[in-house]
Amino acid sequence: MSQHIIQSPGKSKKANLDNYDLFREKFRWEQVRHKLDGLPGGGLNLAYEAVDRHVQHGHGETIAIRWLGKKGGQIDLTYQDLSIQSNRFANVLDMLKLQKADRIFVLTGRIPELYITALGTWKYGATFCPLFSAFGPEPVYQRLDIGGGKVIVTTKAYYKNKVKPSWDKLPNLEYVILTDVEENVDDRILSWKWLMSDASDNYHIPETGEEDMAILHFTSGTTGKPKGAIHVHKAVFVHYMTGKYVLDMHPGDIYWCTADPGWVTGTSYGILAPLVHGITNIIDEKDFDAERWYTILEEQKVNIWYTAPTAIRMLMRVGIEPLEHYDLSNLRLVYSVGEPLNPEAVHWGRDHLDLTINDNWWQTETGGIMISNYASMPVKPGSMGKPIPGIEAAIINKTGSDKVEIIKDSDVVGQLALKPGWPSMFRGYLHNEDRYNASFVDGWYVSGDLARKDADGYFWFVGRADDIIKTAGHMVGPFEVESVLMEHDAVAEVGVIGVPDPVIGEMVKAFIVLHDGFEPTEDLKLSLTGLARKRLGSAVAPKEIEFKENLPKTRSGKVMRRLLKARELGEDEGDTSTLESES
């Protein structure tokens, strides 16, 4: 460990995007096509661009993935290794007689098998669908059901607790592949090791088209089931472009994205962007641990680090002065996504890492970074930055069901909207065309986020336009939580909202009205907490439960979460004209 280093040689590297305005003016998405190889026989494939082409170009020995196990241990996979392993998994899918239209789910922690499954699935031309491992059985079931999952790659423990209980309600699910058993359990519960050991190293990628489905990422809805956002192979245009011009990847860089592939960041930027650029991608199996993280940054000589506001705020709380105890001289760039990065966090980065933390904004639906700060552009702490070249963003107001008005004045809050047509734009919500169509109004994709744009063209996040809760960087749909709590005998009414939290942004909180005859006791609260956690998992279940005498409802009896939230936070209640009179 060394003393505080003011300016590292790495930090002086010339940015790929050195003049935002000039670059933006000249940039066209078609230019990216020339930076990609395309399949030798025609077509475009995510895994070929991410892995095989580097082997073809003579970089097979470069480390593609350096995996750090939570109990110690390290596995290095070169581009050559990754090519062979993903070929094998594609051959496994072939052996199981799967179709291109099939969807391959993964429910594991960040283990090498997850990454090999993703790449092998893309080679086969099927769709990769990652699930967050902290989901409980209910969210797992909902997503497998909507996605019609044919195969799920998981572990013994997750299978037993989260998949097995609902398998009989999942007629499409044919195979469970377990990563931690040596032998097949029966003819449908198979061993990853057994299957892979029997598979060939060689695989010819069949032609996949730019518009073929490649990834299904679920995102939460406000009023119903989760929505499966469809992404296609052409999304790689955005992975390449943002990897190069936003995250500023250079050959030889070591990169670490702390996101879990269960969320879109962990796939677009935890798998694809670094691999498409042929650099070394660090993967840490363990969740947040301040000392471990600083040690990884130091020992692995990380150059580019992509993390989240929750993690940065937790680092701020820890009384470790990183530059006094760790040599972070290789670290050149830090980025953050998931929820707005508060100005204090940007200042902390400057004071304690000697680096500017660059915030950016995007969504599951956008497939890649859409608005960002750049190494070469002055940062306004608290702002998400400016649209990436190739993206037109605006602040709009919906003036009717099919009309919008673009807000020209600066600093006026409206909906953040994007001009459709970028390569990684979602191509649908699976089996939900109406909901997809409703996302586009009058020639704009309406994001559901409220924002404002200042006079210099910087965008600032304001909040959600709907009831979706943003907690620890991911989205929770209140309806999913309410549905489970309603199953409890004691519950008459429930409203779930996000309440502000200094570390995780918003905390999921449930307000519950009990049926007559039930007492609002601590034991009942524990029983409700237990039910929610068991069914939903820790990532979704409420962290707090409060009993109420009544909840604000519309005349039709629907709980008004917005009003509930305004009351709880002591904010202006706004228009209450549809409110039912309270007893």
Added chain:
Amino acid sequence: MNESEIRQVVVGIFSKIAPEIDYDEIDAEEDLRDEIDIDSMDFLNFIVALNEKIGIDIPEKDYGKLVSLNDILEYVKANAPAKPV
């Protein structure tokens, strides 16, 4: 505090955070985050509650050492103040 008292306090706090778990059934050597499905926020709540109950002040840089239930029990045993507050 003896070992059984420490366990009672620690498990008592986790039982409020993750009440659905049978704490006699979990593997005390494995990562508690997986064993009882808790996230960072749950863990912070545990630390706060532990401080309230027995007055132990765990520096945040030590959180990484508290992986399994046994890690926590041993850490508390070695670092707990002589008298509960």
